[in-house]
Amino acid sequence: MLSATALNNKQVTLSFITALNDRASQDWVQYLAPDVVDHNKIIFGEGEAPGAAIEGFRQQLAAFSAERRDDGFHAEQLIAEGDEVVARLRVRAVHTGYHPRMPEPTNRRCDVEQIWIFTVRAGRIAEIRAVSDRLGMFLQLGWDWPSED
DSSP states (O other): OOOHHHHHHHHHHHHHHHHHTOTTOOGGGGGEEEEEEETTOSSTTOOSSTTHHHHHHHHHHHHEEOOSTTOEEEEEEEEEETTEEEEEEEEEEEEOSOOTTOOSOOOOEEEEEEEEEEEEETTEEEEEEEEEOHHHHHHHHTOOOOOOO
8 A cells, every 4th residue: 555655745746747748837846846956967958956957847848849739748657655756757749949959949759758766855856867768869859969078
């Protein structure tokens, strides 16, 4: 049986994912702790400071649009234990805006699977770890793979 804490944390995560799909609002920010730490950097060029993930999400949402009804972030599976929630997502979008990795929009569609691990504390997402099919995304969008500098 799922504990009340795990159930609440699962709801916070699902509400965050749902809010990300409402591109007309910034409601998703309320689900993130102000000092949220993204251990894997959601977006190329995201800062290192705690809380930088918030700007990373803003940049990601500005760069990709949801043109079809099935576009956006879709929770395919949620698993919760204690203060951690694992979300297996299907993410579909079109690159229509500025992105630090590829400033000129390609207007190409991507459809990738991602796994995010959220740590929820005091009702807000405090840490994010993620694994995604970045190679697939880069190939679908026609982006060059980043080189080591």
